[in-house]
Amino acid sequence: MEKLGKAAVMTAPNTDLEIREYPLPNVEKGAMLVKIKCCTICGSDLHTWLGHRKSPTPIILGHEIIGEVVELGEGVRTDSWNQHIKVGDRVSWTVIDNCGKCYFCKGLQLPMKCLYLKKYGHDSCDEKPHFSGGFAEYCYISPGTCVIKIPDNLSDEEAAPANCALATVIAGFEAVELKPFENVLIQGAGALGIYAAALAKHYGCNRIIATDINSQRLEFIEAFGATDTINTRDMSNTEGIEAVREKTNGLGVDAAFETAGVADIISMGLKSLRIGGRYVQFGNVFPGADFSYDVSDIIFRMLTIKGIHNYDTRHLLSGISFLSQTREIFPFASLIQHRVNLENIREGLAFARSGKSIRVAIVP
Numbered sequence: 001m002e003k004l005g006k007a008a009v010m011t012a013p014n015t016d017l018e019i020r021e022y023p024l025p026n027v028e029k030g031a032m033l034v035k036i037k038c039c040t041i042c043g044s045d046l047h048t049w050l051g052h053r054k055s056p057t058p059i060i061l062g063h064e065i066i067g068e069v070v071e072l073g074e075g076v077r078t079d080s081w082n083q084h085i086k087v088g089d090r091v092s093w094t095v096i097d098n099c100g101k102c103y104f105c106k107g108l109q110l111p112m113k114c115l116y117l118k119k120y121g122h123d124s125c126d127e128k129p130h131f132s133g134g135f136a137e138y139c140y141i142s143p144g145t146c147v148i149k150i151p152d153n154l155s156d157e158e159a160a161p162a163n164c165a166l167a168t169v170i171a172g173f174e175a176v177e178l179k180p181f182e183n184v185l186i187q188g189a190g191a192l193g194i195y196a197a198a199l200a201k202h203y204g205c206n207r208i209i210a211t212d213i214n215s216q217r218l219e220f221i222e223a224f225g226a227t228d229t230i231n232t233r234d235m236s237n238t239e240g241i242e243a244v245r246e247k248t249n250g251l252g253v254d255a256a257f258e259t260a261g262v263a264d265i266i267s268m269g270l271k272s273l274r275i276g277g278r279y280v281q282f283g284n285v286f287p288g289a290d291f292s293y294d295v296s297d298i299i300f301r302m303l304t305i306k307g308i309h310n311y312d313t314r315h316l317l318s319g320i321s322f323l324s325q326t327r328e329i330f331p332f333a334s335l336i337q338h339r340v341n342l343e344n345i346r347e348g349l350a351f352a353r354s355g356k357s358i359r360v361a362i363v364p
């Protein structure tokens with residue numbers, strides 16, 4: 001008899017997910033099937049569920065996943081870091097599956113924007129192999145995906161957000177060539193901001209200034225390397241900029257990272273940069289995030305603005321290494337303060353939406 005697995009399926013935005021059963025797929029050459037041990041709910045899962053952005057349906061959301069290998073396809077002997085892999089190993093994998101041959105993959109080294117890109121938790125689950133997202137019992141990892149084994153010293157929950165939030169932040173640091181002793185501004189103390197602060201500390205940055213409108217989150221980010229926090233809730237843009245400049249001898253920060261997904265804070269971020277400063281946009285991942293800015297300031301002060309979407313394999317490898325090396329320094333496990341099982345996904349999504357926990361985990 002065909003073996004079945006459960007999944008929580010979104011059939012339309014803003015409605016309760018439906019628990020469905022699908023047959024487990026045959027594992028093709030180069031692929032693998034994993035049993036999901038933990039999936040954390042990312043901000044972008046919430047945006048899709050709430051209908052802030054278009055998405056195919058039916059869909060199994062969830063892409064920050066840790067799985068245990070249950071079946072390996074023909075030819076799979078190692079992970080993408082050349083480590084031997086076997087049934088029972090715990091793995092994380094890139095959120096993208098790219099073709100490796102198209103203009104963006106091969107011609108421009110931008111696999112994250114592959115013409116034939118597939119993304120876990122972003123595509124319809126109507127057709128086989130069905131198990132394409134994290135809100136499920138199983139996930140099918142197709143051959144174009146890069147997989148990495150999880151080191152023994154990391155728990156499932158510590159490692160789960162690595163393949164989205166953390167790897168994306170690492171890609172952003174690389175894009176602006178962040179250097180030791182630089183001063184940075186992090187706008188938003190959610191998961192992206194927390195990883196950005198911890199990484200900046202690890203990189204040897206000097207002032208790591210975090211802003212948010214939530215004082216609890218600002219207190220929380222101090223444990224992740226933020227040297228200064230500024231609550232901008234009751235501040236004007238000008239006051240916010242002044243507060244950042246005061247901490248950098250009036251010059252402004254070398255680099256700033258928008259990690260909140262709020263378009264209104266972009267001008268403050270740009271104005272807080274020093275001459276020649278670099279700005280990274282991570283958070284505004286849904287349409288309508290317009291902002292207005294005097295472009296002459298970008299010219300005269302020679303600013304750089306980078307948009308970062310998805311990432312490449314090396315960023316995930318670095319992310320997993322970083323977590324494994326620094327888990328005693330930064331309390332990554334505390335990002336997850338709430339857990340539900342698949343049947344209680346409704347409660348999990350509501351909790352994630354409330355913002356009371358940086359991440360909510362779905363566990364078996």
Ligand SMILES: [Zn+2]
Nearest residue numbers: 099102105114
């Ligand atoms: Zn491609």
Ligand SMILES: [Zn+2]
Nearest residue numbers: 042044164165
């Ligand atoms: Zn994500």
